Amino acid sequence: MAGLISRGFLGRRRPAEVENRLPPGQYLVTDFPVLSAGPTPHTPLEKWSFTIEGLVRSPVTWSWQEFQKLPTQTYTVDISCVTKWTKLDTKWLAVSVDTLLEAVQVDPAGRYVMAYSDGGYTTNLPLEEMVNGQAFVAYQFDDKPLEPVHGGPARLVVPHLYFWKSAKWIRGLRVIERNQPGFWESLGYHIHGDPWKEERYSGD
Amino acid sequence: MVQPLLEWQAGRVTAIRPETRQTKSFTFALPKWMAHRPGQHYDVRLTAPDGYQTQRSYSIASPPERSGEIELTVERIPDGEVSPYLHDVLMRGDELEVRGPIGGYFVWDVRLGGPLLLVGGGSGVVPLMAMLRHRAAQHSTLPARILYSSRTAEDLIYRDELDGMAATDRTFEPFYTFTRQTPAGWTGYRRRIDAAMLAEVMRPFDSRARVYVCGPTLLVEVVANALVQMEVPIERIRTERFGPTGS
Numbered sequence: 001m002a003g004l005i006s007r008g009f010l011g012r013r014r015p016a017e018v019e020n021r022l023p024p025g026q027y028l029v030t031d032f033p034v035l036s037a038g039p040t041p042h043t044p045l046e047k048w049s050f051t052i053e054g055l056v057r058s059p060v061t062w063s064w065q066e067f068q069k070l071p072t073q074t075y076t077v078d079i080s081c082v083t084k085w086t087k088l089d090t091k092w093l094a095v096s097v098d099t100l101l102e103a104v105q106v107d108p109a110g111r112y113v114m115a116y117s118d119g120g121y122t123t124n125l126p127l128e129e130m131v132n133g134q135a136f137v138a139y140q141f142d143d144k145p146l147e148p149v150h151g152g153p154a155r156l157v158v159p160h161l162y163f164w165k166s167a168k169w170i171r172g173l174r175v176i177e178r179n180q181p182g183f184w185e186s187l188g189y190h191i192h193g194d195p196w197k198e199e200r201y202s203g204d
Numbered sequence: 205m206v207q208p209l210l211e212w213q214a215g216r217v218t219a220i221r222p223e224t225r226q227t228k229s230f231t232f233a234l235p236k237w238m239a240h241r242p243g244q245h246y247d248v249r250l251t252a253p254d255g256y257q258t259q260r261s262y263s264i265a266s267p268p269e270r271s272g273e274i275e276l277t278v279e280r281i282p283d284g285e286v287s288p289y290l291h292d293v294l295m296r297g298d299e300l301e302v303r304g305p306i307g308g309y310f311v312w313d314v315r316l317g318g319p320l321l322l323v324g325g326g327s328g329v330v331p332l333m334a335m336l337r338h339r340a341a342q343h344s345t346l347p348a349r350i351l352y353s354s355r356t357a358e359d360l361i362y363r364d365e366l367d368g369m370a371a372t373d374r375t376f377e378p379f380y381t382f383t384r385q386t387p388a389g390w391t392g393y394r395r396r397i398d399a400a401m402l403a404e405v406m407r408p409f410d411s412r413a414r415v416y417v418c419g420p421t422l423l424v425e426v427v428a429n430a431l432v433q434m435e436v437p438i439e440r441i442r443t444e445r446f447g448p449t450g451s
Contacts, residue, residue, distance in 0.1 A: 003251040003255060003257060004214050004251060004299060004300075005251050005252070006250040006251050006252070006289070007293070007298060009251070009289055010252050010253075011252045011256045011258060011285065012258075013256070024257070025249070025258065026259075027259075027260075027285060033421075034421040034445050035444075036445065037309045037310070037442060038428065038441050038442060038443055039428035039431065039432050039441050039443070040428065040429070084247075084258075084259050084260055084261060119438060120438075120439075149421065183309075184309075186308075187307070188306065188307070188308050201210045201306060202209075202210075203209040203210060204210075
């Protein structure tokens with residue numbers, strides 16, 4: 001059933017240049033909503049580390065200080081949350097996942113990644129959608145350190161997928177062979193999560 | 205667990221009930237009703253004559269024991285796109301596209317056990333009410349408390365029902381706090397929820413409680429951080445937030 005007309009509904013229209021950037025079913029926000037399933041972790045920076053492990057020749061771990069020395073890029077991207085909001089032109093300072101993967105040798109059998117975070121959150125991604133500039137680990141938002149409620153000290157950002165894939169409080173990537181559901185993917189959300197295909201829930 | 209396919213369906217509005225100045229409850233009869241878990245939500249989709257569509261998510265207020273229909277309680281956001289339509293235009297007999305139930309973490313049912321501590325701010329009380337209505341429908345005696353923050357007494361949603369539940373069930377107790385204005389003679393809390401208030405309400409339950417927190421981000425942050433300090437295991441603290449940072 002595609003579109004039962006809602007009597008008397010006209011909707012709020014945006015200029016076409018904005019409308020064209022909103023995936024189906026999404027609406028524009030200018031603030032930055034916060035969504036998370038549990039308490040916000042507050043890991044001290046001296047205890048923070050970032051690890052790439054799993055199907056790699058030898059795992060690598062960076063301390064916070066070491067991570068800060070990795071080359072960064074500024075990204076300006078649109079983000080879409082499965083709860084329907086889209087925020088345009090968000091600005092991040094981040095380390096590209098390409099840069100991180102250069103430090104390890106990925107086993108050819110490794111085709112997926114499980115991102116994992118403080119607090120036990122996980123989310124799964126195809127490795128091929130993490131490379132070539134498609135994903136980054138950010139620690140500044142809008143030229144300021146990333147706030148804990150938004151995933152600080154560092155979060156994954158994968159702008160072409162719904163924002164639950166952009167794991168807050170990220171601590172590492174585990175390269176795996178077969179696709180496995182992460183936290184929300186086990187609770188009814190889509191295994192892939194492309195907003196332009198409206199892959200919100202399992203079966204979409 | 206195999207997930208059922210979530211299809212859009214036309215829900216017919218069978219009742220609209222004002223709750224407060226800003227909130228109304230809408231009952232929809234669903235042709236393909238499915239039992240939900242208290243705490244889950246539905247997506248609502250509106251379509252304009254030219255095909256323009258928009259969607260929002262709203263928490264279910266009714267318990268799964270009310271089969272064949274769902275009740276959504278919606279706050280009217282003055283500059284919103286969907287909630288003013290629901291409040292000002294939608295009428296009994298209209299059809300609206302919905303799909304759900306959605307969300308599998310912010311859920312509680314009697315099988316999960318208690319004691320149950322619910323903490324809500326504003327319309328964040330809605331999914332918590334589904335849990336309490338379910339608990340009452342099951343005649344559960346698992347100890348339960350709700351700490352509910354609202355600007356004024358007039359802004360409290362479901363107050364009569366909460367007080368009614370408490371009057372007939374000694375294992376349930378509601379606590380209200382008002383942040384803007386208190387009614388004459390009010391002797392209860394009159395401030396934003398803080399760690400001290402939470403500790404008082406939680407005292408008989410200590411850290412065994414299962415806690416569900418829903419409201420504006422700031423409230424949820426304060427409460428969830430305080431619960432962690434009180435050594436409630438994080439897997440027993442479940443949160444649902446709305447609103448921007450610092451709201």
